Amino acid sequence: MKNNESLDDLAIFHTVVREGGFRAAARRLGLAPSKVSATVARMEEALGVPLLRRTTRSMATTEVGNALAERIGPLLAGLDAARAEAAETADQVRGRLKLNVPGAVMPDVLPPLFAVFHARHPEVEVEIVVENGIVDIVEAGCDAGIRYDDVLAQDMVSIPIGPRTQQVALAASPDYLAARGAPAAPRDLIEHQAIRYRLPGGPLLPWQLVEDGRTITVEPIPRLILGVNAIDTGLGFARAGIGIIATFRNWLEEDLANGDLVPVLPERWPARTGPRLYYPSRHAPRPLRAFIQVCQDTHEG
Structure with missing residues (x-):
């Protein structure tokens, strides 16, 4: 047996495991799927053990393959960091920025920030992973995350991103309120x-309002329940008269202005802190330091 796997081969195998398949890894690496598959097969032949279990419909990592992926992951990340540090003398920021974010920041918080970021740093590849639960960003292979009101681990720092405060508003269609x-x-x-x-896998998001100077929770009848991953689809159902919706006020501005939706109990709407980058x-x-600078410049501006 010859253990002569190159760093490129190891990186290809690790990408297959991380992306969950040959085609996804090939897209990530810019290679032909056949080359990715052949590389893993060559490694398995050299090692004398299977690293992946393949069927016509799925792929799973063997115990040996999983152990190998876990061992080489930090090493490959260290090499990437070393290359990035070595390149920091260059004027142009290059590399990859991977963020883990909730769906709530996708419609309006991130687009203007990345418009500025890409104008300043066109050589940076950005990947955004949308997840709404609590995530260990280091374990997930992300450079940073964005969350609302979460308790951060001791080794994390955070800065505001987007609006410092957001108001949670209630609205419904004129037809619903008429009926x-x-x-x-x-x-x-x-x-x-x-x-x-x-x-995800948890409770309904609470409805909170302000009454007599304190915050109270109310439980209306859930006519329609959506996963938070579909948070940007709720307004369409509200316009159709399904029921009252609770969402960020800034998402409602256009509908309130054109009369598609009507505010409900506007004097009771609470405010909450905005999202934070951690x-x-x-x-x-x-690339992350460059993005942090864009966030700070936007707030200062």
């Missing part, structure tokens, strides 16, 4: 039908 009546107080909501969001306190790669 059901407009609630006059928070307690009236328990008789109303609502479009609610559910966290990342490990250790040395940040240059």
Whole structure:
């Protein structure tokens, strides 16, 4: 047996495991799927053990393959970091930035930031992974994450990204309110039908309103429940008269202005802190530092 796998071969194998298949890895690496498959087969022949279990429909990592991927992952990441540090003398920022973000920041928070970022740093490849649960960004292979109101690990730092505060608003279609009546107080909501969001594998997102200077929680009838991964689809159902929706006020501006939706209990809407970018306190790669600078410049501006 000859253990003469090159770093390129190891990187290809690790990408197959990380991406979950040959075709996905080939797209990520810019290689033909046949070359990726042949590389893994060559490694398995040299090692004398299977690294992957293949069927016509799926692929799984063997115990040996999983152990190999876990061992080489940090080594490959270290090499990437070393290359990035070596290139930092160059004027042009290059490399890859991978962010793990909730769906709530996709429609309006990130697009203007990345418009500025890409104008400044056109050589940086950006990948955005949308997940709404709590995620270990280091384990997930991401440079940074964005979350609302989450308790950060001790080795994380964070900065505001997007609006410092956001107001959570209630709205419904004119047809729905004409048929059901407009609630006059928070307690009236328990008789109303609502479009609610559910966290992955968890509870429904609570509806909170301000009453007598304090924040209260109300539980309307869940006429329609959407996963938070579909958070940007809720307004379409609200326009169709399904029920009352609770969402960020800035997402409602156009619908409120043209009359497609009507505000519900606007004097009771609460405010919450905006999203934050968080990342490990250790040395940040240059593309991430460049993105942090864009976020800071946007807030200062």
